Amino acid sequence: MAYQVFFHTLGCKVNAYETAAISKLLAEEGFTETKDPKEADVYVINTCAVTAEADRKSRQMIHRARRTAPKAVVVAMGCHTEMNRDEEGADILVGTEDRPKLVPLLLEKLKLRKKTEEKEDLDAGTRFFEYGSVLLSENTRAVVKIEDGCNNFCTYCIIPYSRGRVRSRNREAILQEVSDLVKKGYSEFVITGIHLCSYEKEKGEDETALGYLLSDVAGIDGVKRIRLGSLEPSCMTPELISILKENQKLCPHFHLSLQSGSDTVLKRMNRKYDTALFRKVVADLREAFPNASMTTDMICGFPGETEEEHKESCAFAEEIGFTHIHVFPFSPREGTKAYSMQGQVDGGTKSRRTSQLREISDRMEEARTKDFQGKTVEVLVEEVGSDGSFEGYCREYVRVRGKREGAVSGQILLGTVTGSDGFMLLGENFHPES
Numbered sequence: 001m002a003y004q005v006f007f008h009t010l011g012c013k014v015n016a017y018e019t020a021a022i023s024k025l026l027a028e029e030g031f032t033e034t035k036d037p038k039e040a041d042v043y044v045i046n047t048c049a050v051t052a053e054a055d056r057k058s059r060q061m062i063h064r065a066r067r068t069a070p071k072a073v074v075v076a077m078g079c080h081t082e083m084n085r086d087e088e089g090a091d092i093l094v095g096t097e098d099r100p101k102l103v104p105l106l107l108e109k110l111k112l113r114k115k116t117e118e119k120e121d122l123d124a125g126t127r128f129f130e131y132g133s134v135l136l137s138e139n140t141r142a143v144v145k146i147e148d149g150c151n152n153f154c155t156y157c158i159i160p161y162s163r164g165r166v167r168s169r170n171r172e173a174i175l176q177e178v179s180d181l182v183k184k185g186y187s188e189f190v191i192t193g194i195h196l197c198s199y200e201k202e203k204g205e206d207e208t209a210l211g212y213l214l215s216d217v218a219g220i221d222g223v224k225r226i227r228l229g230s231l232e233p234s235c236m237t238p239e240l241i242s243i244l245k246e247n248q249k250l251c252p253h254f255h256l257s258l259q260s261g262s263d264t265v266l267k268r269m270n271r272k273y274d275t276a277l278f279r280k281v282v283a284d285l286r287e288a289f290p291n292a293s294m295t296t297d298m299i300c301g302f303p304g305e306t307e308e309e310h311k312e313s314c315a316f317a318e319e320i321g322f323t324h325i326h327v328f329p330f331s332p333r334e335g336t337k338a339y340s341m342q343g344q345v346d347g348g349t350k351s352r353r354t355s356q357l358r359e360i361s362d363r364m365e366e367a368r369t370k371d372f373q374g375k376t377v378e379v380l381v382e383e384v385g386s387d388g389s390f391e392g393y394c395r396e397y398v399r400v401r402g403k404r405e406g407a408v409s410g411q412i413l414l415g416t417v418t419g420s421d422g423f424m425l426l427g428e429n430f431h432p433e434s
C-alpha cells in the first residue's frame with residue numbers, strides 16, 4: 001500500500017531543502033505526497049527555532065497535526081525538536097542531524113502500526129548527511145546545500161547549539177547533484193548553508209574554498225545562473241571577491257548579514273565585524289560587480305539598544321543603500337546569552353523601531369528600481385499568463401514583469417526596463433538570449 005505523506009515546513013531555505021530531501025527519500029520507498037493533511041498516513045512538521053515565535057509556532061503545528069490527522073504517524077523534525085527532545089504530540093522526534101534516519105524509523109513504525117506508543121529520539125551526529133539529488137520542484141531554481149552548522153556563537157542565536165559545529169558537504173557530491181539537476185531542466189542554483197563562508201573550514205581551508213567550489217559549479221554545462229545564500233561580511237575577503245568576480249555565472253546579488261548598523265550593538269551581539277569592515281566589503285563588491293543588489297537582515301531592539309544606537313543603525317542602512325532589508329524585532333531565545341542580558345527593550349519600542357527600519361527598507365527598495373531604467377535585464381521566467389505576460393527575477397534579484405508570446409517557465413529572456421510598479425520592474429521588447 002502506498003502511504004500518503006503531508007509536509008508542513010516552517011523557517012528557512014535550509015529547512016525547505018531538507019523537507020524536499022526527506023520527500024525524495026520517502027518517494028523512493030513508494031510514499032506519495034498529499035496536499036490534504038486529513039488524508040495523510042504520515043504528517044511531517046519540519047520545525048524552526050530561530051525565534052521564540054518560531055518555537056511557539058512549531059509546538060502549535062505539532063499539536064495541530066495530531067488533531068487534523070488523528071490516525072497519522074506524526075513526525076516532528078528540525079531545530080525546535082533538537083532543542084526540545086521531550087516535545088509532546090509527535091510519534092517520532094528527530095533533531096537536525098539525524099533526520100535521514102527518519103525513513104527507516106518511519107517504515108518500522110508503520111509496519112508495527114504502533115502509531116502513538118513510543119517516542120523516538122536520536123542523538124545529534126557530526127557529519128554532513130548525503131541526501132543525494134534534491135529538487136524543489138515548484139520552482140524554476142534549485143537549492144543546493146553545501147554546509148551545515150556554525151561556530152560563531154552570536155549572542156542572540158541558538159543555531160550553534162541546535163545544529164552543531166560546521167561540517168561541509170563533499171565537493172564531488174555537490175557537483176554531482178548540480179549535474180543531476182541540470183539534466184532535470186534546472187539552470188539556476190542557489191548555493192546555501194547555515195554559514196556558507198565556513199565551507200571546508202573544518203578541513204583547514206580559508207574563504208577561497210567557497211569561491212573555487214562556485215567556479216567548479218559554473219564549469220558544469222547547462223548551469224546558467226548561480227546565487228548565494230546569506231553571507232557573513234567578515235568572510236568576504238578581497239581574495240574571495242576576486243575569485244567570485246571571474247565567475248560569469250554568479251548573479252550580482254549579495255545577502256550580507258548586517259544585524260545592526262551600530263558598532264556597540266554589534267559588539268554585544270558578538271558579531272565578527274564592525275561597520276567600517278562592512279562598508280569596505282560593500283565597496284569591494286560594488287567595484288567587482290557594478291549595480292549589484294545588496295540585501296540584509298537587521299534586528300531592532302537588541303538588549304540595551306538605545307535610541308542613539310537605533311538611529312545609528314538606520315543611518316548606516318541608508319548609507320549602504322540596500323535593495324531590501326529583512327527587519328526583525330529582537331526575540332529572546334532561551335539558551336542564548338542575549339536571553340538574560342540586562343536592558344531588554346520593551347515590545348512597543350521594538351515594534352516602533354522595526355516599523356521605522358521597514359519604512360527605510362521600502363523607500364530604498366522603490367528607489368532602487370530607478371537604477372534599472374533604460375537598462376537591459378536578463379529574466380528567468382517563473383510565472384506565465386495565458387496572454388504571454390510573465391514574471392521572474394533578473395540577475396540582480398529584482399522582480400520583473402514583461403510580455404512575450406510563447407514565453408515558458410524556466411526560459412531566460414532579455415528585455416529593456418521601461419518603468420516600475422512599486423518594487424516591480426516593468427520591461428519591454430523581451431527576446432531569448434542569443
Ligand code: SF4
Pocket residue numbers: 150151152153154157158159160194195232
Ligand atoms: S553566524 Fe551567528 S547568527 Fe549566523 S548562524 Fe552562526 S551564530 Fe547564528
